[in-house]
Amino acid sequence: MTKPRPSRPRVGEPATRASGGRPVPTTSKPSRLRVLGFVVVAVVLLGAGVYMAGNTFFTGHDVSIPAGAIAVNSGMDGFTPSTLDAKPGQTLTLVWSNKDDAAMLANGVHTLVSDSLKVHLEDPAESTVTVTLTAPMTPGDYDFWCDSCCGGKDTPAMHGTLHVEA
Numbered sequence: 001m002t003k004p005r006p007s008r009p010r011v012g013e014p015a016t017r018a019s020g021g022r023p024v025p026t027t028s029k030p031s032r033l034r035v036l037g038f039v040v041v042a043v044v045l046l047g048a049g050v051y052m053a054g055n056t057f058f059t060g061h062d063v064s065i066p067a068g069a070i071a072v073n074s075g076m077d078g079f080t081p082s083t084l085d086a087k088p089g090q091t092l093t094l095v096w097s098n099k100d101d102a103a104m105l106a107n108g109v110h111t112l113v114s115d116s117l118k119v120h121l122e123d124p125a126e127s128t129v130t131v132t133l134t135a136p137m138t139p140g141d142y143d144f145w146c147d148s149c150c151g152g153k154d155t156p157a158m159h160g161t162l163h164v165e166a
């Protein structure tokens with residue numbers, strides 16, 4: 001009824017293919033290639049699992065703050081902290097978290113916007129992103145705000161200040 005498949009020889013059959021001129025040894029053990037293939041697949045699956053588990057751990061809200069970085073939170077009450085201190089020309093690294101639900105935010109993001117600092121940054125709902133803010137060389141107080149919730153720029157509580165030391 002069923003025709004024998006013409007492809008690969010069954011284990012136990014005399015070897016008909018030759019590699020490099022030598023006859024392929026017939027063996028009942030799985031070939032090295034098969035074992036290697038299995039190991040590769042296992043390692044890839046394991047790696048993917050560790051990677052995904054890692055994402056779950058490291059994108060949670062209890063994010064560890066790298067040395068020198070500043071933890072900032074955006075919420076319905078504005079930026080916390082709302083004043084950031086910098087030296088002239090200093091680049092600040094902000095680990096910026098947004099714990100709010102997307103439905104409460106315009107475009108699902110809190111923003112950090114400033115004309116004088118030339119930034120328009122976004123932090124998606126329920127996530128933490130790392131962003132940088134470079135202080136101008138001229139000392140002074142530079143205004144920034146969130147324009148995607150609670151009335152945006154028109155609401156005083158939505159503003160923050162980058163204080164550049166003299």
Ligand SMILES: [Cu+2]
Pocket residue numbers: 074075109110111146147148149150
């Ligand atoms: Cu906001």
